[in-house]
């Protein structure tokens with residue numbers, strides 16, 4: 415049986431960030447990951463890394479935020495169209511480096527994970543691959559953790575970063591509640607020679623029978639996100655043949671081999687009943703604790719804030735109290751992120767004729783009254799919140815080209 419002060423379960427972006435944050439506080443840490451070291455994680459997934467996250471990661475280990483910025487791209491144009499007509503466009507001046515980090519960077523989640531994993535190695539974090547955690551037994555002095563191979567670990571605390579289906583959360587007896595919206599989205603990665611430095615949201619795309627379409631660039635390609643209609647079926651509209659058939663109507667002719675990933679997701683707003691177990695020794699972070707829709711870039715970014723808060727609490731001199739505060743504060747942040755995502759969802763799937771008519775009217779008036787175009791531009795993503803401390807701040811037109819599904 416190995417002895418270690420803190421175990422992090424899961425080597426996704428949030429688990430790796432938690433390990434870095436613990437090492438930044440001189441806490442010894444071991445990461446247990448179910449998959450193998452040579453795993454291939456599919457798809458671009460979380461692209462948008464917020465300035466707050468970049469600063470936070472840089473504080474965990476110098477150079478991490480800067481490496482993400484060097485690898486990512488900063489698109490500086492956002493455009494919104496409504497049935498083929500532009501209703502909003504804004505070009506931001508190139509980032510001059512006045513602030514210590516740009517407003518965001520856009521790169522594939524796998525690139526982010528690779529940079530975090532390198533940083534973990536430099537910080538002395540041991541990652542044990544092929545180590546699927548199957549049970550946990552917390553008691554008054556620590557937690558015993560068992561993996562599928564039968565290995566047993568003892569830790570003072572466990573941080574569960576094992577994602578949406580979190581075994582640790584279930585074994586800790588913590589429920590996950592909320593809602594899953596009707597309908598689904600198809601997301602497609604297109605590899606690209608040169609980056610398109612604009613993010614485009616197209617309401618009621620004429621080539622897609624009025625479905626909404628979003629395109630977001632990242633280093634090496636771009637994501638296309640199609641919001642499907644109520645009667646669409648995933649195996650029809652998201653099959654490789656179907657995607658090859660509808661994609662040219664949205665982005666123009668595309669060679670088949672440039673389509674590198676097709677996936678389907680649903681808008682889920684689920685939050686754990688508590689971010690800490692009854693003993694105060696098992697903490698939940700990232701998607702083990704909350705699930706948000708991708709629109710608004712809240713998933714991974716808020717997970718980084720969870721990671722930092724969990725590490726601060728575990729390293730605190732007044733640990734029990736700090737862990738209780740972590741759980742309260744991060745759950746409040748999750749509730750606020752979820753509410754913002756819910757508002758965005760209502761906008762994207764208006765339930766009644768009045769809401770639909772309001773969007774149509776705004777689109778008609780946008781050329782004359784720019785704030786209607788700005789409203790159509792912002793609303794799909796919900797209010798931008800500060801991921802780090804969980805406080806809400808209103809999205810600001812002048813601040814940065816963020817506030818999107820990035």
Ligand SMILES: Cc1cc2nc3c(=O)[nH]c(=O)nc-3n(C[C@H](O)[C@H](O)[C@H](O)COP(=O)(O)OP(=O)(O)OC[C@H]3O[C@@H](n4cnc5c(N)ncnc54)[C@H](O)[C@@H]3O)c2cc1C
Nearest residue numbers: 424426428448460461462547576577700701711713714715
């Ligand atoms: C299409 C799409 C776009 C997105 N865009 C954004 C975006 O722009 N910005 C954003 O912030 N978020 C975005 N997200 C969400 C983001 O991808 C997730 O929030 C993020 O992956 C969650 O990270 P995590 O580390 O909590 O969990 P995961 O990435 O799921 O990692 C969990 C890890 O735990 C491991 N594991 C699981 N069970 C066990 C076990 N029993 N024992 C040991 N290890 C285990 C898994 O193998 C995995 O490595 C997007 C998601 C999708 C699908």
